[in-house]
Amino acid sequence: MSMNITRLSSCHPGEGGRIARLTEDGPVGQRLREMGVIEGTGIKVIRVAPLGDPMEIEVMGYLLSLRKSEAQFVEIEVAG
Amino acid sequence: MRLATAVSRVALIGNPNTGKTTLFNALTGLNQRVGNYPGVTVEVKTGRCGEDLEVLDLPGTYSLAAFSPDEAVAARALIGDLDGSPGPDLAIVVVDAANLNRNLYLVTQVMDIGIPVVVALNMGDLAEKAGITVDAKMLSGKLGVPVVPTLASKREGIVSLTAAVRAGIGGDRPATPWNGPSPLEAEEAKLAKIRPAGRFLLRRGIVDAGGSAEEALIARYGESVRGALAAARERIKENTGLAPAAIEAKMRYTFIGEALAGVVDRRPVGRSFTDRADAVLTHRIFGTAIFVLLLTGIFMSIFSGAAPFMDLIEGVFDNLGELVIGWFAGSALEGGMLESLIVDGAIAGVGGVLVFLPQILILFLFLALLEDCGYLARAAFLMDRLLRFCGLSGHSFIPMLSSFACAIPGIMAARTIGDRKDRITTILVAPLMSCSARLPIYAIMIAAFVPAVTVFGFLSVRGLVFAGMYFLGIMVAVAVAFLLKKTMLKGPPSTFVMELPPYRLPALRTVFLRVYDRGKAFVMRAGTIIFTMSVVIWALGYFPRSSDVLSKHDADREVAAATLSGDDLAARIAEIDSLESGELLRSSALGTMGRAIEPVVEPLGWDWKIGMAAIAAFPAREVVISTLSIIYDLGEEGGADEGNLIAAMTASKREDGTPVFSLAVALSLMVFFALCCQCGATVATIRRELNSWKWAGFAFTYMTVLAYLGALITYRLASALGA
Structure with a gap:
């Protein structure tokens, strides 16, 4: 089974995978890491807000809201 | 007869939505007041628990990285920088039993401060419903700090919690919640040689560029700290390819992952x-x-x-x-x-x-x-x-x-x-x-x-x-x-x-x-x-009260009394009263x-x-x-x-x-x-x-x-x- 790298922002509800890399090192990246969005953790898109943004994602067993512009920093491995 | 005991200060901290306020109310009852700390933008609620404990209710926060004012206040209160008094004698960290992974992140940061820590493992009943069982005793052993299960909303576990707090005051400071050395510690040790500020402040100063710890260090050791911190960050990034914040998160979550192994049992439940x-x-x-x-x-x-x-x-x-x-x-x-x-x-x-x-x-x-x-x-x-x-x-x-x-x-x-x-x-x-x-x-x-x-x-x-x-x-x-x-x-x-x-x-x-x-x-x-x-x-x-207005209307009343009687008189007097009030107000x-x-x-x-x-x-x-x-x-x-x-x-x-x-x-x-x-x-x-x-x-x-x-x-x- 091969693995593909994709950005969390392009996932649809129900899709997800293992976080491969977080490409932001500023305050947003720090906040995301503190909230458990770190390399090696599983992450999944649950649903998207009625106006198309932000996204509701599941990470470390809880729910987190992220804008697509922030989900773009999260590169995930998905079974392809 | 008991001698009057000194009052110990206990800080209550936790992630938002962990039932922290409910626990604070259960600990202190109606015996609360809002403390004002001059110069800082916050009201910290304090309350008495028994004769000997003063509890500070700090703002709910995910991290002590102190970028928002809420986080800064929590961090400053914990190191005793808020009101000039020494920091609290002990910190109670409230954690949500259903969400231990992320909640323990804050626990490990508080353990850096160097005061005794007691963990209140709250909302175990809701965790059970979600299929999650936590072995508090085992967790306590792995973290090296007491872990007391509480149900703040039902006021259960409060007695054990206060007992653990009283036993913990004056006790050991927790060990470093890391596994193995990290590039952060090398830089901390370097800085500590000339600026012995303590593990927490130095670590936060290195990790949080422009955060409140950096400000606190500058206030203590002068403007040169800014350059020293920036240089430390640069060296870390050069040597490891990682930002200090990424290293901190990785170290903490690795420690947490190992601490939780065998502690948390998950049963599959429905949606x-x-x-x-x-x-x-x-x-x-x-x-x-x-x-x-x-x-x-x-x-x-x-x-x-x-x-x-x-x-x-x-x-x-x-x-x-x-x-x-x-x-x-x-x-x-x-x-x-x-x-x-x-x-x-x-x-x-x-x-x-x-x-x-x-x-x-x-x-x-x-x-x-x-x-x-x-x-x-x-x-x-x-x-x-x-x-x-x-x-x-x-x-x-x-x-x-x-x-x-x-x-x-x-x-x-x-x-x-x-x-x-x-x-x-x-x-x-x-x-x-x-x-x-x-x-x-x-x-x-x-x-x-x-x-x-x-x-x-x-x-x-x-x-x-x-x-x-x-x-x-x-x-x-x-x-x-x-x-x-x-x-x-x-x-x-x-x-x-x-x-x-x-x-x-x-x-x-x-x-x-x-x-x-x-x-x-x-x-x-x-x-x-x-x-x-x-x-x-x-x-x-x-x-x-204009005397002209008063005398003018008195004269009118006399005229009315002399010329009218019965209902007509009453009506006329009421009319004069109203006119008089209006004119008095105007003047x-x-x-x-x-x-x-x-x-x-x-x-x-x-x-x-x-x-x-x-x-x-x-x-x-x-x-x-x-x-x-x-x-x-x-x-x-x-x-x-x-x-x-x-x-x-x-x-x-x-x-x-x-x-x-x-x-x-x-x-x-x-x-x-x-x-x-x-x-x-x-x-x-x-x-x-x-x-x-x-x-x-x-x-x-x-x-x-x-x-x-x-x-x-x-x-x-x-x-x-x-x-």
Whole structure:
């Protein structure tokens, strides 16, 4: 089974995978890491807000809201 | 006999939504007070637990990385930098048993500080329902600190918790919560050689570029620290290819992952209630519809639900006034100054405002319920995209929604916003949301001057005007925020990383305490600022008693007594009394001042009485109602039913005999108060929260200008349309 790298922002509800890399090192990246969005953790898109943004994602067993512009920093491995 | 023991200080900290406030209430009961710490932008609640423990309730936070003011306060309080006193003797960290992974992140940061730590493992009952069982004893062994299971909402585990706290005070400091050496520690050791500030401060200083630890280190060791920290960050990045923050998160989550191995047992359970509820509540169509219906329902219930209680309070004050008049009847003081002060000044003024207590309590009750059950976070999730139009994010939604109850908790809720420019913008526009102090003004003006008719068979015009006032505030706030973010507060795009907590039944005790606090604050305001303003306004309207006016009317009374009798005489005397009161008011200090400012308010369609009422309302908007009540009571307008402000306003005439009030005047007054910043407490809160008179002055000035222009345009438009 091969693995593909994709950005969390392009996932649809129900899709997800293992976080491969977080490409932001500023305050947003720090906040995301503190909230458990770190390399090696599983992450999944649950649903998207009625106006198309932000996204509701599941990470470390809880729910987190992220804008697509922030989900773009999260590169995930998905079974392809 | 026991010797008096020294009081130990215990800090209570935890992630948001872990039941921290409920635990604080369970520990301290009603024995709480809000401590003020000069120079910092925060109120930290403290409470006593027994004779020997003082508990500090710190703001809920995910991390001590101290970028938002809430986090900074929590971090500073923990290291004892908040009020000059030494830091707390022990920290209780509250964690959600269902979400240990992320909650332990904060625990490991608190363990860095070097004071004893006790973990309160809260909400195990809800975790069980989610199929999660935690072995507290094993976790305690792995972390090296006591872990006590609690159910704060049922007040279970409190005794064991306080026992663990008392045993822990003065005990060992926890070991470093890392596994193995890290590049961070090497740099910390280097810095510590010349700046021995302690593990926590140095670590935070290296990791959080521009954060509050960096500021604290600069304050202690001078400007050179900034360069040393930047160099340390550079070396770490060069040697490892990772940012210090990434290393910190990796080290902590690795430690947590190993600590939790074998501690947490997960059984598969069906789809969670939260997931099923979210499928509906954040649904494209149903979610939006429920959101709109919920807000409409809340505002409608404020009116229908509060009405019987308001009638009750009004009745009490009416009876009180009559009781006092009864006491004076027959005494030497009948109809004298003291009677007027009590009945026309104090009772009319304070009663006119206190009558709105039920509406305010209902509004705060709904807000507290929605927040504690987890819905407000969903509302912010739904609104984020819309708020982005004006450069803000969903984070600004909760401060703005709270501002519909009162701008003060709204402005304080903005502490959770990390981005400084977003935070300033939110604080500056929050007072434009129609708060509960505007309710009395809208309610009275609409009841008096907007016809009770319906359009399209079901829409009440009164309801529409009312909703329109709220809508006006929102639209103006959007426009102002948009302009601010484009000009003075231009910055990088805002972000929106926010937890969506599981839905939960609110702890009724916590909700009750919050509503009680707010209600108490309102009554205190009525008892202090509004009472004082009422007495001042009464005095200005009562003095000086022109002897010319008094003697002229005495002469008229003598003539009447000589020429008339029976009912005719009584009617004539009543007429003379009314004329005399009116002329006395006009010649009083209030009347003289009012006439002087009349040209300024005339373009808005106001007479001098409304103008004076608006000016008197500078410290608090509600005062406009109490002032009008006093003015009309003193002037004895409205005839026999003088307690009734609506009757008095309707009957009030200008000198040329035309009515003072029309629909256009009422609308102009409402728009003015919708947009103005006439609330001393709001201005003071803005100053304190932003630590700047400049922003407080800016908020007051721009809102006053908008209010005047808005009232002017409204009056002209409405008059042109024949209102």
